[in-house]
Amino acid sequence: MNRKSHLRSLLLLAIIAISASMAAAWQTDVLGDGYEMRYVDQGTDYSGTVRSTIVRKDSDCGRRNGILYVHGYNDYFFQKEMGDRFVDSCINFYAVDLRKYGRSIMPGQKKFQARDLHEYFADIDSALAQMHADGIDDIVLMGHSTDGLITSLYMNEHPDSAIRGLILNSPFLDWNFSGFMRKVAIPAFGSLGKLFPNLSISQGDGTGYAESLLKDYHGEWDYNQDWKVVHPEKVDASWTRAISSAQKELKKGGKIDVPILLMHSSGSVSGDKWTPEFQKNDAVLNVKDISRIGRGLGQDVTEDTVTDGLHDLMLSAPPVREKAYDDMFRWIRERHIL
Numbered sequence: 001m002n003r004k005s006h007l008r009s010l011l012l013l014a015i016i017a018i019s020a021s022m023a024a025a026w027q028t029d030v031l032g033d034g035y036e037m038r039y040v041d042q043g044t045d046y047s048g049t050v051r052s053t054i055v056r057k058d059s060d061c062g063r064r065n066g067i068l069y070v071h072g073y074n075d076y077f078f079q080k081e082m083g084d085r086f087v088d089s090c091i092n093f094y095a096v097d098l099r100k101y102g103r104s105i106m107p108g109q110k111k112f113q114a115r116d117l118h119e120y121f122a123d124i125d126s127a128l129a130q131m132h133a134d135g136i137d138d139i140v141l142m143g144h145s146t147d148g149l150i151t152s153l154y155m156n157e158h159p160d161s162a163i164r165g166l167i168l169n170s171p172f173l174d175w176n177f178s179g180f181m182r183k184v185a186i187p188a189f190g191s192l193g194k195l196f197p198n199l200s201i202s203q204g205d206g207t208g209y210a211e212s213l214l215k216d217y218h219g220e221w222d223y224n225q226d227w228k229v230v231h232p233e234k235v236d237a238s239w240t241r242a243i244s245s246a247q248k249e250l251k252k253g254g255k256i257d258v259p260i261l262l263m264h265s266s267g268s269v270s271g272d273k274w275t276p277e278f279q280k281n282d283a284v285l286n287v288k289d290i291s292r293i294g295r296g297l298g299q300d301v302t303e304d305t306v307t308d309g310l311h312d313l314m315l316s317a318p319p320v321r322e323k324a325y326d327d328m329f330r331w332i333r334e335r336h337i338l
Helices: 003-021 080-088 117-133 146-157 179-194 208-213 237-251 287-294 318-334
Strands: 036-045 048-057 065-070 092-097 138-144 165-169 260-265 301-306
Touching (some): 036 117, 048 080, 065 080, 065 117, 065 146, 080 092, 092 117, 117 146, 117 237, 146 165, 146 237, 165 318, 237 287, 260 318, 301 318
Parallel strands (some): 065 092, 065 138, 138 165, 165 260, 260 301
C-alpha cells in the first residue's frame, strides 16, 4: 500500500469510528416508511458551520451491498420510489444531502453555494464511511446532474476507491449554452470568482422543468419547494468557476477505472416556458454533450439512451422510468456489480 492509500485508509477508519459513535443520532426521516437520517458535522467554511445529511433504508435481505445516491443542483433526495426500488431488489439504499442542500441547509446559509467541488468530497466520504460501518462492502455510487459531475470527479481522483461501479443520471459535463457563452462569457464570469467569490448573476426565471415535475402543474411529484425551488436562484461567480474547473479536468480524458453506466434522455428541449415537449426531453442539459464527453470518462462505459426521458430520468413518465429502472438493474446484474 502506498503512502497516499495508507493515509486515506487511516482517514476512512477515523471517519468510521466517528460515524459509529454517532449511531444514536439516527432519527426518522421526513420520507417515513423505514427511511432514517442523521446529520454529519462537516466543520466550518466561508459561510460558517456546515453539515451534510445521510439518509438510509435497509433492504432486510442480509446482503452486504449498497447504493449511494447523490442528488443534483437545486435538489435533494426525495425520490422515495427510486430508493424503494433498490431496497426491493435487495440493495441497501443510502443517499446524501450535500452541505447547503435540502436537509443539510442551516439558518442564514445561501443554498447550493460552493467555491470548489472538492468541498463535497468530505460529504461523500462520510456517507461511504457510514456504509462501511454498517457492514456494507460492495458499493455503487450514483450521481444526478451536477452531482453526476461531482461523483465523476470523485471517482476520477480516487482510483484506489473500493466503489465497484458508477451510475450517472444525466451528468452535467458541459454548459448547455452557445459556443460564445461556453468559451467566452462563462469563463470570464467565472474568473471573477477569484476576487469576488460572492458576485452573483441571475439564471433567468425559467420554470418549465419544475412544471414538468410538480403535481400542481404537469408532473406527478410533490417535494419541498424551499429545498428544490421553482424559480431559479442566482449563482455565484465562484460556483461557476468551480463547475468549469471540474468539467475541464474530466474533458482531458477520464481515468475512472470502474464500470460506468451513462444514462441520458433521447433529446433536449430549450426555453423558459413549459410546452408539451418538456414532458419527454431533457430541459436542462444537451444530451449530445452528455454522450460525447461521458463516453470518455473511463475505459468501461455503457451508454444508455432513455427515450422520452426527463432530465432526472427517475422522475419521467411511468413507462419511461420503468425502462430506466430495467436498464439500470440489468446492468448491475449482468456486470456482477453488486
